Structures are given as C-alpha cells and as structure tokens.
Amino acid sequence: MTTLADATASRTAARPASRTPALRPHRIPADGLYEGPRLLRRTPDGWDERPYERFEVVPQAATIGAEIRGLDLSRPLSGELRAELNRALLEWKVLFFRGQRLSSRAQREFAGNWGELETNPLLAHRDSKDVVRFDKAADAVPTFENVWHTDVTFRERPAMGAVLQLREVPPVGGDTMWADMAAAYDNLPPEIQARVNEARAVHDYLPGFARFYSPAQLAPFQQEFPPVEHPVVRRHPETGRRMLFVNASFTTHIVGLGRAESDRLLRLLFQQAQVPEFQVRWRWQPGDLAFWDNRATQHYAVNDYGAHRRVAERVAIAGDRPY
DSSP: OOOOOHHHHHHHHOTTTTOOOOOOOOOTTOOOOOOOOOOOOOSTOOOOOOOOSSSSEEEOOSSSSEEEESOOOOOOOHHHHHHHHHHHHHHHEEEEEETTOOHHHHHHHHHHGGGGGGOTTTTTTTTTOOOOOEEOOTOOOOOOOOOOTTTTTSSSSOOSSSEEEEEOOOOSSEEEEEEHHHHHTSSSOHHHHHHTTTOEEOOOOHHHHHSSSEEEEEEEETTSSEEEEEEEEOOOOTTOOOEEETTTTEEEEEETHHHHHHHHHHHHHGGGOOOGGGGEOOOOOOOOEEEEETTEEEEEEEEOOOOSSSEEEEEEOOOOOOO
C-alpha cells in the first residue's frame, strides 16, 4: 500500500529541488483552536520540586488533577499536613480523595483550613448556609451543568476554592471535568496574549443564572451583586503564574472593545477550556471528595445520567480580589 509519505518522497525525488508545487488557496477560520503540540507546564518557573512525605500523589493528567491517597480527612489537619496539601493543590490545581464520606460538619472543617467559608444565596443549601446542595433527578431544577465556568466570578472577591463531595452517584455518568487555565493561557498565540495581558472584563451573575431562574427570582439580587470588573489574565496570588480568568457563564464583555470585537475575542478565550490536553475528568464514587483551586481552573459537570439521581454538596472558600 502506498502512503502519503511514500508518494511525497517519490515525487520529491523526481523533480528538481528548486521547483515548488502550486497548491490551491487554503486557510482555516481565524480565531479557532489549532492542532499541533501543546506547551504543558504543570508548575511555574522556579517551582521547588520536592517529594510529598505525608501522603501519596497519583497524577490523573499531565498538568491538572491528582488523587491523594493515605489520608482520613475527618481528622484535624496539622499545620505541616495542611501546608503539604496546599503545595499539592498549587501544583495539581484539583485534588481528589476517594471514599471519605465526610459529614457536612467535617467537610466544612476541612475547607475551613483554607479560610473563611462563603455563602451563596442564589443556590440551595442544607442546614448550614455555607453548604450548597445539588440534588439532581429528572424533575430537578437545572443548575450549573454542561457549561465550562469558574465559580462566582461575579463577586468582587471570587471564591479561592471549593470542596465538593458526592453523596449519591448515578450508575452511569455524572462525571466532573476541570481545565487548567494556566495551560490555557500559555498556549494562546503571542499576539492574543499581548492583547489580553492588560485587558479587563465585566462579570455579572445574570447570564449564568438566567438560564434556570425567572426575572422575579433574580431581580432581588441585582443590588447585592452589581457587575464587576476583573483582569482577563490574572496572576495567581501564591505562585505568580498568569491564568485566563474569563468564563462563559459570567463574563459579558471586555472593557473598551465594541460588542462584535469583544464577543469574537471572548469566544476564542472561552474555547481554551475545551482543549483535552488541559483537562482532567473524574469518575465519581459515593463519598469521593474533590478540592479545587477556583483561581486556576474552570470546571464542567457532565449531565449525561438521564433520570438517575445525583446528589452533591459543596463548600466554597472565600477568595481575594483578582489582580
């Protein structure tokens, strides 16, 4: 069988080296996603690469996502263990823990090691207002599934991170995916990086929540959550690394650009989360827990489980003002 490579080699040998064949006009659409190698840096320059001494780290993808083995998160964390887990979080952006089955109180206490807990009046919660509950069956009100997003970027100080636990898992489906937004930034064309490095964008709660709440339900929160501006590319406050910080749920436009130009640039930036090399996908089991860095990631809850029930509880950790 003759391959394209064989035919190319044969034709190349048969013609003078100076002759260049004419090709018909060809061009892929501008501002798309391109094939080819990706730059996959898990850590920033100057990262202190050291072994982990208090638990086992099992990578789940090239730059994002690691399972942590050998810990019982129902027990209090020592300062040394908390510091080592934080180092793993900065390195892997999302940490997974199998079969923890924490009570809501224990889940809150674990998250509290990283700061004040955040409440969200727009989402259903349990007895404690800082434990959001997603109870999804066939007749449930849809929420943030099937869309790449970063949590609560409509706040002046979006969440630093979140701790999610699955209480009930469908027999098939219901996975969650995360995307590494530092890798997404690294792989932008240099001319796009130059355009967005100092740009700012407006974030608003209305676009995301209008998909499943009525105007009457949304209107009371307009004063509490006015539109806010954040940098399109933020610096991670602990690592200093640049990361894309726009998302399809809450980012409405780029400051200083006309609507058409802003929409076109945002579409390109939103697409970066969809690159498989920047992603990790977690298949849940009951009692599993995920802890992610909301500053460095986007996530996507996959609603492919039909009429089956999926119950998750999330605790969010208050964050800082992006810069």
